[in-house]
Amino acid sequence: MPDESRSVRPSGRAPDEMRPVSITRHYTKHAEGSVLIAYGDTRVLCNASLEDKIPGFLRGAGRGWVTAEYGMLPRATGIRTAREAARGRQSGRTLEIQRLIGRSLRAIIDLRKIGERTITIDCDVLQADGGTRTAAITGGYVALSDAVSFLLETRAIREDPLLGQVASVSTGIYNNQVVLDLDYVEDSTAGTDMNFVMNEAGRFIEIQGTAEGEAFCMHELVTMSEYAERGIRELIDMQRNALTS
Numbered sequence: 079m080p081d082e083s084r085s086v087r088p089s090g091r092a093p094d095e096m097r098p099v100s101i102t103r104h105y106t107k108h109a110e111g112s113v114l115i116a117y118g119d120t121r122v123l124c125n126a127s128l129e130d131k132i133p134g135f136l137r138g139a140g141r142g143w144v145t146a147e148y149g150m151l152p153r154a155t156g157i158r159t160a161r162e163a164a165r166g167r168q169s170g171r172t173l174e175i176q177r178l179i180g181r182s183l184r185a186i187i188d189l190r191k192i193g194e195r196t197i198t199i200d201c202d203v204l205q206a207d208g209g210t211r212t213a214a215i216t217g218g219y220v221a222l223s224d225a226v227s228f229l230l231e232t233r234a235i236r237e238d239p240l241l242g243q244v245a246s247v248s249t250g251i252y253n254n255q256v257v258l259d260l261d262y263v264e265d266s267t268a269g270t271d272m273n274f275v276m277n278e279a280g281r282f283i284e285i286q287g288t289a290e291g292e293a294f295c296m297h298e299l300v301t302m303s304e305y306a307e308r309g310i311r312e313l314i315d316m317q318r319n320a321l322t323s
Contacts (some may be wrong), residue, residue, distance in 0.1 A: 086253040101320040111224030115217030119207035124217040126225035142192035146179035150203040191239035208262040215246035243278040245313035249302040258305040274306035
């Protein structure tokens with residue numbers, strides 16, 4: 079059983095300690111919701127855009143749509159990565175992440191109340207140091223909330239469609255120790271890597287987890303879940319503070 083009392087983290091953080099998190103609203107001028115979120119050295123720009131149209135499969139359904147796109151700038155990492163547009167297609171990783179972001183945000187909104195319109199959350203990674211998808215979900219919620227506030231203020235909709243908050247964080251096993259909010263050094267060599275998405279009621283929306291090395295046990299899974307819940311409670315509070323400041 080791992081010793082949870084002693085930190086073996088390169089950053090010196092306690093096992094259940096988040097990186098410093100900041101949420102900056104109104105980061106760009108034109109988007110209805112714009113947020114720069116930082117998890118440590120990870121930086122993700124989340125812009126929410128409104129369009130008075132819906133995908134073809136929703137015609138006549140009497141509801142709108144919330145979706146997400148995700149991308150990483152060429153020098154978001156230590157070496158330049160070619161733009162996916164230059165390659166002519168998105169990678170499987172990109173598609174998987176943007177679908178995760180979309181599912182997570184749709185879980186906390188009543189799509190019937192936004193009318194026949196689409197809210198797109200564009201999540202662009204400016205700098206990557208682990209946890210880009212979790213930061214995108216947490217920041218994406220704040221951008222979505224601002225876009226919904228715009229709809230309410232302009233009387234485009236009558237009722238608040240948001241059902242609550244959503245946030246996300248990673249946990250994992252690094253050097254045989256359960257840890258919260260992995261940075262790149264930890265994530266790249268972790269024995270287990272898990273991503274949790276939860277709502278403000280503490281209920282799970284999605285869990286993604288893989289034992290990259292040795293299989294993990296039930297005790298470790300429970301500890302990872304407890305750390306994730308603790309971290310997400312902190313993130314929910316930060317979102318709330320950002321939205322009321």
